[in-house]
Amino acid sequence: xxxxxxxxxxxxxxxxxxxxxxxxxxxxxxxxxxxxxxxxxxxxxxxxxxxxxxxxxxxxxxxxxxxxxxxxxxxxxxxxxxxxxxxxxxxxxxxxx
Numbered sequence: 001x002x003x004x005x006x007x008x009x010x011x012x013x014x015x016x017x018x019x020x021x022x023x024x025x026x027x028x029x030x031x032x033x034x035x036x037x038x039x040x041x042x043x044x045x046x047x048x049x050x051x052x053x054x055x056x057x058x059x060x061x062x063x064x065x066x067x068x069x070x071x072x073x074x075x076x077x078x079x080x081x082x083x084x085x086x087x088x089x090x091x092x093x094x095x096x097x
């Protein structure tokens with residue numbers, strides 16, 4: 001177990017052994033969450049939304065529509081998807097009761 005000291009402005013130093021084990025470096029982002037009577041820090045990465053959106057769009061552009069969806073609008077397909085989700089939720093709910 002490693003102990004840390006809360007310094008002025010509530011700063012703490014993560015022990016070197018722990019930093020190396022998680023490959024943490026100065027400037028990395030951590031998500032802090034209260035867990036029970038402690039604090040859990042999780043490393044996080046920031047992504048550029050535009051880059052991710054471009055990558056998703058490129059993948060979607062390569063996907064062929066299902067044969068039953070050819071000639072249908074996105075709105076029509078979305079209505080069917082939402083109806084399928086609602087039916088699945090209703091079925092799942094009826095199993096719980």
